Amino acid sequence: MSEFLIQPEVYSTGRHQSLIGLLEDIWIKNNDLGKGTYYVLSGYGNYNGGVRFFSTFQRHIDEGGRVVSIFGASTSQRQTSKQLVERLLECGCIVYLVNRKNIFHSKCYGYASENEDKLIVTSGNFTSRGISNNVEAAVYLDTNFTHQIKFQWNNLETAVLTQNWDIYTPTLTDPENPAWQLLYDEHESGIGIEESQTVTMVMTLGHADTVRINADPGTKEARGSQYFWLSKNCYDFFPPLTILNSRGYKTTNQCLINLYYVDLKYVDKKTRVTFEAGNNVDFRLGTARYRNTKLAQENDLMVLSRISENNYEIRIIRKNSPKYNVLRQHAVDFIGHRGKRIGYIQNKRLEEILEIQLLKKNEFERLLSNQEH
DNA sequence: GTCACTGGGTCG
DNA sequence: CGACCCAGTGAC
Numbered sequence: 156m157s158e159f160l161i162q163p164e165v166y167s168t169g170r171h172q173s174l175i176g177l178l179e180d181i182w183i184k185n186n187d188l189g190k191g192t193y194y195v196l197s198g199y200g201n202y203n204g205g206v207r208f209f210s211t212f213q214r215h216i217d218e219g220g221r222v223v224s225i226f227g228a229s230t231s232q233r234q235t236s237k238q239l240v241e242r243l244l245e246c247g248c249i250v251y252l253v254n255r256k257n258i259f260h261s262k263c264y265g266y267a268s269e270n271e272d273k274l275i276v277t278s279g280n281f282t283s284r285g286i287s288n289n290v291e292a293a294v295y296l297d298t299n300f301t302h303q304i305k306f307q308w309n310n311l312e313t314a315v316l317t318q319n320w321d322i323y324t325p326t327l328t329d330p331e332n333p334a335w336q337l338l339y340d341e342h343e344s345g346i347g348i349e350e351s352q353t354v355t356m357v358m359t360l361g362h363a364d365t366v367r368i369n370a371d372p373g374t375k376e377a378r379g380s381q382y383f384w385l386s387k388n389c390y391d392f393f394p395p396l397t398i399l400n401s402r403g404y405k406t407t408n409q410c411l412i413n414l415y416y417v418d419l420k421y422v423d424k425k426t427r428v429t430f431e432a433g434n435n436v437d438f439r440l441g442t443a444r445y446r447n448t449k450l451a452q453e454n455d456l457m458v459l460s461r462i463s464e465n466n467y468e469i470r471i472i473r474k475n476s477p478k479y480n481v482l483r484q485h486a487v488d489f490i491g492h493r494g495k496r497i498g499y500i501q502n503k504r505l506e507e508i509l510e511i512q513l514l515k516k517n518e519f520e521r522l523l524s525n526q527e528h
Numbered sequence: 529g530t531c532a533c534t535g536g537g538t539c540g
Numbered sequence: 541c542g543a544c545c546c547a548g549t550g551a552c
Contacts, residue, residue: 179542363546379548380531386545402551403533427532434534436543443531491544492539 157300161292162279174264174279174293175207175286181266181295183211189218191268195281196315198227198260200235202242202284202341202395209246210406210433225315226281227259228252228323230336233346237338239281239398244327252337254321267308272301274308283391286311341395348464355460355505356392357486358385358497365453368445381446383457385438386490386497393428394465400420406433413523415514416444417470422526426467442469452484456482458509460502463516478509 158169160177172179182193193215194291199206212222224243226235235252243250253259264275277293279285296306315323339346348527364383368492370376370462396408407429414426431437440459445451456479458479472479486496502513514522 361545363544366546375548380533384544384546400532405534407533429532435536437545441531493545495544
């Protein structure tokens with residue numbers, strides 16, 4: 156069924172609330188994995204924009220399918236990242252880069268097989284924000300509709316690729332290919348994040364989040380890893396999840412962040428964020444330092460502030476804290492089936508509510524180096 | 529010991 | 541069956 160939406164959860168005529176939902180529908184829930192072609196046309200692209208789909212792309216291609224992607228790229232603007240393109244190529248995707256800023260600005264996604272042409276036309280780029288939390292519109296046109304208007308993906312593909320544009324095709328075996336110069340490095344220091352991304356995640360904690368925190372050392376309850384389980388909606392709250400699991404066979408996408416435990420006055424420089432892409436799509440934040448500390452109980456609030464690209468502060472707001480109620484109101488989204496709540500709040504507003512000062516980026520760096528000694 | 533992984537469970 | 545929930549094992 157064709158449908159229209161404006162994300163996130165602004166307006167929708169169908170079942171989906173965001174672009175990522177539509178994409179999951181046509182790609183992941185596709186019964187014909189291995190048949191036909193997946194299409195990505197986007198002006199911009201970054202790693203976390205694709206992280207939900209890499210393993211699907213890989214399987215699709217391994218089983219004989221195609222994935223064709225076309226991105227805008229430029230030496231002067233950060234449009235599409237090296238990390239994304241590398242990963243797509245590793246999966247076997249075909250990647251074209253159109254080198255002319257402001258020209259390749261369309262965002263279309265889709266699926267085509269012998270008798271199908273599914274098309275999503277949207278304002279959302281293939282980026283972590285574009286697919287989920289930016290305010291973007293999207294129309295999904297099913298095969299009935301596209302065939303009514305005589306749309307065919309292979310015609311579009313041919314049309315685009317035969318334009319007199321500056322089109323590059325990077326390959327993994329050719330790092331000297333000028334195509335790579337059109338891509339930016341997401342890990343490059345100093346890229347920083349926009350003001351709008353300096354936000355704080357506020358989440359209520361559930362049983363699984365706190366058992367190990369309240370367990371005594373050596374007991375059965377203390378075994379295993381200490382995590383906070385987050386919602387899948389947080390692709391754009393973390394740095395690119397470019398680290399793949401080294402052992403095991405189920406794909407996980409991870410990144411490491413610096414996490415300052417305010418309650419413990421300790422910075423963990425190897426805090427792992429894991430997206431269990433090939434398992435149960437869990438999103439986990441490793442919070443090992445809280446183990447056995449009894450610093451948090453069920454229904455307490457976890458407050459995780461993004462200070463800069465890789466630097467975060469975490470604090471627990473206990474249920475009996477005077478600030479608890481006002482903060483909890485910001486955890487507006489219900490997730491899971493145990494009444495867990497999650498939401499985001501601007502860092503400035505958090506500082507006002509808690510009457511605190513979050514660390515500035517340079518203060519955080521100083522803390523890091525002080526802890527070296 | 530620790531924690532990256534595993535692989536179920538559960539409910540709407 | 542999707543998306544959090546949960547309880548470990550065994551590699552390191």
